[in-house]
Amino acid sequence: MAEAKRISTALSIEVVSSLRSGDRVLISGWVYTARDAAHKRMHDLIERGLDLPFDIRGQVIYYVGPSPAKPGRIIGSAGPTTASRMDAYAPALIAMGLKGMIGKGARSREVIQAMIQHKAVYFAAVGGAGALLARSIKEVEMIAYEDLGPEAIRRLKLEDFPAIVINDVEGNDLYLEGVRSYRQEEPKETW
């Protein structure tokens, strides 16, 4: 397996365009957390023509709702949540300059189209590995919507956060291609 590529946020067009579906990456730098409720609020701001709580250009959103931090720690477990719940909101954010999303599970046709058109990528992190992934989170800052608890928008400083490129700027999709290569019409073995 090829070595993981080290990338840093904010993501430039050049870096985004160089990533290919199937690449393993180690992400460093600041990313923003947001999930269902925060996306709904940002969507309402966009509809009303108001500014988002942070400048989204070049940024990466991590779909995560961490567990509470134990005393002496900055964050609890923090693995990705299912990305498709954010599909309704993602194209508008991508059009505004969002360059990357980290989550788990497949994206809609509309989101993939927006990623091709505006040059953005979608990464998957290992779902359910929240204790392991939290080790790559070095700083946490509250940005907005503190009342939403785990769903608030936070800024996380990542260091070598492991992820895999699922959708690239050419419209490739690792979920489709990966499964296609291992699908068996006639099962070969009992497991």
Next chain:
Amino acid sequence: MREIRTDQIIEAVREMCMETNYDLGSEMLRAFEEALQVEESPIGKDILHQLIDNARIAREERVPMCQDCGMTMVFAELGQDLHIVGSHWLDAINGGVRVGYQEAYLRKSVLNDPVHRINTQDNTPAVVHLELVPGDQLKLMVAPKGGGSENMARLKMLKPSDGREGIKQFVLETVSQAGPNPCPPTILGVGLGGTFEKAALISKKALFRPLGAPHPDPDIAGLEKDLLQAVNALGIGPLGLGGRVTALAVHVEVFACHITSLPAAVSINCHAHRHKERIL
């Protein structure tokens, strides 16, 4: 008549909420090691290694293995000769959840109802199923159920003529549609028979069986084996990125049904297959 106090229930539930979230247990770790022997996909193998590491970190550091600490499911088997003394037994179960989720820094993911969607802030109420059984003991089975896998569950009232093949197609369709969302490798609980709600209930309870233990009826055990083989031939693999290991086990439970019916339900659990039981 034998008696237990509700504070014993609170304590047992509190402890199981913590332990299920911190400690994945040996049956799953064994299953990951076995999966590594079968998995051919390099990314799939890498993911299985990450899951083994993740379970070790969670256990050693006493942090939840997954940030989704679930909605708490409790299956209670109450012996008819046991007397529960103290507060209301359901309050005791919810009391255990409340204290456990607070003390263990677990995420509170429960909303008051799906319309108002207000977080109850303490992960209560639990979803509780009570069965009255012979004896004078109370068996409590606790499982935090994550949303990602729960949202992929399905139920279909098949026609009797659909038969075994129809059951298989429904299970395969469910797993295919779920794809990466339920965090494979998964455990599948398949409930066949009964009525609409009974099929769903036995499919969920099937998840509690020791991992991979076959059904006592050899025909049903054969169906489990067939289904597991067919599911793993789909190629979905660890986290849905392609591979040989999509499910670690298929547990089928059956119940009597009406001459016109073939209810089929599929419950899916993610690789954070957390469950513990305690007898009081």
